Amino acid sequence: MKFIKIDKESWAKGLERLDDSFRLFGPVKQDKFHNFKELDKGELPDLSLLNTRLSPKSVVYPQSEVMFEYTLDENKEDHHILKEIDKDYSPRAVIGIRPCDAKAFLVVKPNFDAPEYKDPYWIKSYEATTFVGYACDTPCSTCFCTPAGCGPFHEEGLDLLLVDTNDHYLIKVITEKGENFLSAAGWGAEVDADAASDQIETMRHTAEAKITSRVSTDELKDKNITDLFEASFWEEAAFACINCGTCTYACPTCWCFDIQDETYGYYGIRMRNWDSCMYPLFTLHGSGHNPRDTKIQRVRQRFMHKLKYYVDKYENGIQCVGCGRCIRLCPVNIDIRRVCELMNSYGG
């Protein structure tokens, strides 16, 4: 295992050098809130924050993305035929992604990269991205990454792990992709691996001890889908929900999308946009029938998808990394930890 030390002075210099070979994304403060965005030349990621308001899933999977273009002008030979457009899949790196958000990409991967069908947009963006994780020293009260199968220093889904030791950064090299990123930055001050590893381990234990949320997920797999579906607690769990959809937009593991055509004169595009199971239109049939036309059905769908359907379908744990965004941002204080406990303990 290889560890690199970076003085904080050479941090900016390295990032500047990386600008030639990578599109850099990082957290920056926009208006009142931090969010991930593509960094302008010379712009530094702001690593002073706990985590961004929205997850960095947009780096790989933008909220709106053009898929095809077409012309409706019948004088053109290829009118009404959809055409692929050029997209930028040059190397990109997301700097300062928290380990929970990085693992989220592995959680959604089986959906976009299934054996039978491959989503080319997600896969190409994902493969083009180097994930430079930023270890979490001060998890907050809504974080439950450890019980969700992740952690503040978790390495799954990361190419590099960046640890702030106050006077310098320590980088743990996890993959070859990460190694290439380091050489492009010109960061190569290798340090004693044992000492660095011990230091990081100590910090990891301290950080993990700060996560006090306890959520049990161990029984979910053994529950019967239809029993849980018909459970009596859904009405109460959904009671306060106003179906605003904030939870699904903020979530790093929510992946649902809509496909829409937009036309400007003769020119048009087909695009996809994040969608949300919280909205009635999501499942409304042309006939007017709607299999999920009540709030309870939609709230149940969100939790059942994350904590039961996904668990059964992929045998990859729950579809949640414990980032806590949905808990912090919910206007009516619906708490996935509580719903998970209800589900996990249902029927004794």
Place this chain on the structure above:
Amino acid sequence: MEVDDFILIEQSSMVNSKRGIKVQNPYLPYPVRIDEIITETEDKNLKTFKLVFINPDDEEKFAYKAGQFAELSVAGKGEIPIGIASSPTEKGFLMFTVNKVGLVTSYLHAMKAGDIMGIRGPMGNWYPWDIMEGKNVVIIGGGFAFTTLRSSIVYMLDPANRPKFNELHVIYGARTPGMLLYKDELAEWEKRDDMNMHITVDATDDPDWKYNIGFVPTITDQEAPPGDADTYAIVCGPPIMIKFTQPVLDKLNYSNDHIIMSLEMRMKCGIGICGRCNIGKEFVCKDGPVFTLDQLNMMPKEY
């Protein structure tokens, strides 16, 4: 066996960006031309579209089985999931019968022969043709849900396929004679001696009507053979028809794994990715649309 074949075909034409093979985009429709539009019903709300591939090679890539569906794509309007009404044994064109209900279907109804549109697919699973080989097949359909059933009947009646199946019974009903789909074919099938065709309407004042009058469940009760290990029922129709046909099939001793149904859902991607058409952990677009009643009974009642 057939499912494995299907996945193999899909994989061979699939992305492997790591190996640098050109990525085939499953969202990109094949361009097609509307060859013919037939108004099917007296209310003019159902039209059949015959589509021809603009690039002849695409027809081979679109190899399908009876019971599958496709996304019809109209540039500037969007896409709709529609069951394939033509049979794999009919070459040179695809056929879809579309009910006018929303944005895309209304626009489609106003299009004309010669117009260009797109098609993605084939999608979903199909009726279990391998399992039904050598068995009796009872097709029970109502209203405009008869499209993939037409595909199935034409497929089974193909001279190369008919010997593979034992008895073939078809019960098909609509509200009135004018609301039946594919009227010319129905009349021809009625004359054949290698199938038992039972056409019915809910009501009619036409003195020349020579077929049944009565709801589909009633005619099923009168005409369907009793259920046994060698008899499969394929049921497609409006929810009310399904609700009242099920007790009839129970009475006739059809077991739940011999009752086959095809579901509809709002869909976008059609390939199990966009997340909206699930019933429990199954996606109707990818794991369906065809399920046995046995399978449906294990899934949440959310359809």
